[in-house]
Amino acid sequence: MKVVAFNGSARKKGNTQLLIDHVFRELTTRGIDTETVSLAGRPMRGCLACLKCFTSQDKRCAVDVDFVNECVEKMLGADAIILASPTYFANVSAEMKALIDRAGMVAKANGDMLARKVGASVVAVRRGGAIQVFNALNAFFLIGQMVVVGSSYWNMGIGLNRGDVDDDAEGVQTMQTLGRNMAWALERLRG
Secondary structure: OEEEEEEOOOOOOOOHHHHHHHHHHHHHOOOEEEEEEEEOOOOOOOOOOOOHHHHHHOOOOOOOOOOOHHHHHHHHOOOEEEEEOOOOOOOOOOOOOOOOOOHHHHHHHHHOOOOOEEEEEEEEEOOHHHHHHHHHHHHHHOOOOOOOOOOOOOOEEEEEEEOOHHHHHHHHHHHHHHHHHHHHHHHHHOO
């Protein structure tokens, strides 16, 4: 089994990645392969609403000048997907939003091709706005007919400077529980 996480932070090794790492530790101890795809430094444009993906139905976005199609391929090859984003003005990062819109549209155009995969969101936040990010990430999974995994609290960790989320004991525990819950769901669904 494989879980791929998409890190929407502009910082490759910031708090968002640290939260993903806490989830991944739980998954790898259960023999589940993991991979992180960082969106940092990989500019992506939003959906053009050209609807060519509905015409071609080739599991690809018609805009092929960035790496969204590479991300879509990784989603297709995974059993579970984690979308992780920092909180930017009470929303996901621009790169994460572009990925959500374009990968989501391609999935819809191809018969909900991500349906019944497992999905989970991870949010890094300094103070406020995390619930809106959490909802935006989960909307991708829910509209795609995916199985959404939760934790003991909203899947978020609090911190500003790199490493601060590791001082958020409840956030760390939430990520650990999320990892265990994701492993449990994968074992039951893929068993």
